[in-house]
Amino acid sequence: MKKNTKCPLRKSLRRILLYRGSLLRLQALGVNRFYSYTLGKETGVSAEQVRKDFSEYRIKGNQRGGYHVDQLISEMEHIFYKKGSQNIIVVGRGNIGSSLANYSNFIQRQINIVATFDIDPSKQRIRSEIPVYTMERLKEIIDRFAVRTAIVAVPEPAAQSVCDQLVEYGVGGIINFAPVILKVPDEVIINNINLSDEIESVIYCVSQACPEES
């Protein structure tokens, strides 16, 4: 394990998640054994990197025999879901919020959206499996479902204020889709996802004909 002062993981964590996705697909395909280079090719990562990452997370294979898909997946579950499936909420039931509420891939990953919120009361009439509440019930729902992670998908002007409320009510991790860099206390984990930036970086690289990491 590196002496990374901030955190014992980063890029490697992202890749572990990547590997898991790939392994779930391989599992669905009925594959039951794989090698570092198999997974590497599948995920676009070098075989050495795969082994290095596994080593960091204390994932052991079998010399000459590779790794077992099922076993690896359950080891990864163990790494990620010590505490069972996670209840999360989405604030903002606009386009992005609704996309997320309808996103079918979360179930497989044990990501459980328990509620969404919107200031606009008319949004509550949305027909969906996942309820839409007004902001008044934010604290209540966070408490009831022990929500520790939330997604911010409100328009830019409202984002910081929503974020502040979430932090106040005890949320420790935020994924933010509003095009602002949200300010949070040091102990709160924040993942700012800026769709324009994601697209623009590709546009730029295309115009320069230079590769971009995924």
Place this chain on the structure above:
Amino acid sequence: MKKNTKCPLRKSLRRILLYRGSLLRLQALGVNRFYSYTLGKETGVSAEQVRKDFSEYRIKGNQRGGYHVDQLISEMEHIFYKKGSQNIIVVGRGNIGSSLANYSNFIQRQINIVATFDIDPSKQRIRSEIPVYTMERLKEIIDRFAVRTAIVAVPEPAAQSVCDQLVEYGVGGIINFAPVILKVPDEVIINNINLSDEIESVIYCVSQACPEES
């Protein structure tokens, strides 16, 4: 400039985009001068890093006087839009595709979605500024609008095949929202965005109480 073998930029490019977003906001607020630490605080980046990044992109400030907001923005436009605004397309007019089609922030960034595509002909009845075509017209539109960058927002099983078509028709950069790692020739730029992974990495860090880079 670093001797990065792959590409003369990466993290720094992302941050330049980040800075630009911040500066656009400062500009709207009427601010006209800033310092490396101002922008650093705004974006959550160290002041040294800001200066280092500027230096890499040959952006000059004024010793003791800092930088001019307007001037910097136009310098950045110059870096990113040598070739004017970019025409892009979105394949898949489901939830995510529609979110993107309605996303208002692209205009400001000169990202111009000229068309969206979907196999389902009923999707063409969607009322929106941006037209919805069936896949048959993909090549025609790519050619007509000189599209070099595309967004893939189709369900997982269709993603690779859509990607292959795009590459065949000359698209050089792809932003992929399907939860698969798309395989593309080396010269094609790909940015795989996996929403589950983005969320899970935060969930994991929260459960470990360790910080995560944005």
Place this chain on the structure above:
DNA sequence: TAGTTATTGTTATATATTTCACAATATTTT
């Protein structure tokens, strides 16, 4: 069962990225 082989796990090396430190300098002050 001994020899061969393919693959892991890890140590060493190379590269990329960030932080630190400070000289250079434009602006402000007296």
Place this chain on the structure above:
DNA sequence: AAAATATTGTGAAATATATAACAATAACTA
């Protein structure tokens, strides 16, 4: 106009990340 000051720009050091190299070894072969 000289001195003081705040800020940039960058080279050097520290850290993080990726690649390469190979010894250890489980599985296979004869």
